[in-house]
Amino acid sequence: MRQIIYTKAILFTLGCGLLSSCLKKDLYSGSKNGDGKEVSPPDNSGNTKRYAYPFGEEKTGQEAEIIIELQPGHGITETPIVNIPPLKYNKSLLFMLTQDDCKQSAFSMTWAAINGKPIDRSDIKRKYYFDIEHLEADDMPPNSYLLGKTLGSTDGFGNEVRFHFTSTLAPEWEFMNDPTVVKKGFTENFFRFYMKSGLRWNNVIEMLNDGNAIAFHDLNTAAVNNVDSLIKHFDLAQQITKKRLNGRNIKFLAEPNGNKSYLQAALGFPAIQTMTAQTGADKLIPYQVNSPLQQKTLARVFVNRAAEVEKLVNDAAAKDVAHREAVHIGVHETDHDWAQLLLWLNNTYGKDGKDIVWFPSQEEYYEYNYNRQNSLISSRIEGNKLIVKVKFPNQSDFYYPALTLNISGLNTNSIKSISSNETVTGLTYGNFDKGISVNIDCRAFTYAHAAQYVNRYLAKKSAANLLDAKYHVHLLKDSEGKKSLLRALGAE
Numbered sequence: 001m002r003q004i005i006y007t008k009a010i011l012f013t014l015g016c017g018l019l020s021s022c023l024k025k026d027l028y029s030g031s032k033n034g035d036g037k038e039v040s041p042p043d044n045s046g047n048t049k050r051y052a053y054p055f056g057e058e059k060t061g062q063e064a065e066i067i068i069e070l071q072p073g074h075g076i077t078e079t080p081i082v083n084i085p086p087l088k089y090n091k092s093l094l095f096m097l098t099q100d101d102c103k104q105s106a107f108s109m110t111w112a113a114i115n116g117k118p119i120d121r122s123d124i125k126r127k128y129y130f131d132i133e134h135l136e137a138d139d140m141p142p143n144s145y146l147l148g149k150t151l152g153s154t155d156g157f158g159n160e161v162r163f164h165f166t167s168t169l170a171p172e173w174e175f176m177n178d179p180t181v182v183k184k185g186f187t188e189n190f191f192r193f194y195m196k197s198g199l200r201w202n203n204v205i206e207m208l209n210d211g212n213a214i215a216f217h218d219l220n221t222a223a224v225n226n227v228d229s230l231i232k233h234f235d236l237a238q239q240i241t242k243k244r245l246n247g248r249n250i251k252f253l254a255e256p257n258g259n260k261s262y263l264q265a266a267l268g269f270p271a272i273q274t275m276t277a278q279t280g281a282d283k284l285i286p287y288q289v290n291s292p293l294q295q296k297t298l299a300r301v302f303v304n305r306a307a308e309v310e311k312l313v314n315d316a317a318a319k320d321v322a323h324r325e326a327v328h329i330g331v332h333e334t335d336h337d338w339a340q341l342l343l344w345l346n347n348t349y350g351k352d353g354k355d356i357v358w359f360p361s362q363e364e365y366y367e368y369n370y371n372r373q374n375s376l377i378s379s380r381i382e383g384n385k386l387i388v389k390v391k392f393p394n395q396s397d398f399y400y401p402a403l404t405l406n407i408s409g410l411n412t413n414s415i416k417s418i419s420s421n422e423t424v425t426g427l428t429y430g431n432f433d434k435g436i437s438v439n440i441d442c443r444a445f446t447y448a449h450a451a452q453y454v455n456r457y458l459a460k461k462s463a464a465n466l467l468d469a470k471y472h473v474h475l476l477k478d479s480e481g482k483k484s485l486l487r488a489l490g491a492e
Contacts, residue, residue, distance in 0.1 A: 056247015061394030074414035091358035094326040102198035106167040113339035118144035122336035128193035139184040157430040168217035171240040213361030230265035300328035306341040401442040427477035
C-alpha cells in the first residue's frame, strides 16, 4: 500500500528574496537631450488586447469516455484493470521550477529557452530582456541566439510535451501594465531591452497559453505579518488577475521571504489550494502519495548556481522510483546558465535523453494528483468493445483536466481503434508494461486554441510560428478538425 512520506525539511535559503523582498523598481533609463528630456524610441506597442485561452469558461466535473474496439478474434471476456499512475505519462522523475518576484526573465529567458525562442547571451557587461511585442516584431536584443530546439519530454509515445514552469505575479503593482518600446532596426542604443520592473500582463498571457502556471508571492501591503491584511490583498490581487487573464484565478502560493504569515493567511483564503516553501515544508515522494495534497505546503530549494541543480536531479534519478523525491527548484533571476540547465535536462532526462522526467508546474502536478485521487473510473465490455469512463471531480479553478490511464491485458496489436466522446479533446495511446496506456486531455477549447496558433502562422509565416502551430495542433486527438488545421499548415 502506497504511503506518503512527509518529513519536515529544513532547506537552506539564499538570495535577497528569501530573507527580504527584492525591490520592484523600473531599471529602464533612456538618454537625455540638452533640455534634460529623455530620448528613446517611441512607444508603438501599447497594451493591446491579446488572445488568451478562455480559462474562466473551462469545464470541470466532466465525464470522459474511451471506446476501445478490438480486432476480430481478439475479444475479451474479463474486464481489464484500469488505474492512474502517480505521474503523468508514466514518468518516474518529477521536476518542478518556480520563478519568484515576477521577473521579466521568466518570459525572455525561461519561457523563451523552453519554446525555442531567441535568448540573450548574457554579456557580463549588460543583460538584455525582451517582451512579447519585441518577439512578434522581430525586434530582438543584439546578442540573441537560439538553443536550436524546443525543450521537453514525450507523452510516452513520441509526442512532444514541452516543459512547464511557474512564475509568481505582482498583480497589485502598476508595472505589470507598463507599455513596451518596439523599434526594429534602431541600434543607436538598446534602452528598450534594459531590465524592467518585472513581467507585463501580455507576457504572462503568452506563457499561460503555452500551459505554464502562475502563483501568489509578495502582496502590496506594509502589514506583511497581519493575516487579515494578507487575506484582503490576496482577494484584491485575485480580482485583478482574473480580469487581466480571461477568468484565470491563482490557486498556488510561493511563500515570499520565509514569511510564515503568508502560509497562515492562505489557509484562510480558500482559493489557494497548493503551496510551496523553503523551510518547514513537506518533502514530496510522488510514488508514495495517497492523498489529494490539498492545502499542503511542499518543499522546494533555492541554489546558488544553475549547475547545482544537475546534482540534485542526478541524485534523485539514482534512487529507486518508489523512494524518488521530487526535485522542486526555486529561482529569482534566470540567465544563459539556466537556459543551458534546461537544455541539459532535455538532453539527459527529457525527450532527447532517457525520457523519464515529467516537468509540470506545481499547479499542474497538484491537479493531476487530485484528479488521480478523486476521479471515478468504470469500465464494461460490449461485444468486441471495451468502454472506459472517467468522471472528473468538480473542483473550482482547475485548468488541467488530463490523466494517464493504464489498462491491463491489452496490446495495440489486438486493437482496431480507440475513440472517445466529445469531452476528450486530446488522446494518445500505446503499449505499456503488460497492457496499454492512454493519455487523455479534456480541456474544452483545445481546438479553438490550436486554431489561434495556426492563424498566427498564416498571418506571419515564420519557422517559429510554424513550429508552435504544429505543436499545438498535435496535442489534439485525431479528428477531421485536426486534419483541417494540418492542411492549413501544409503538414497533413
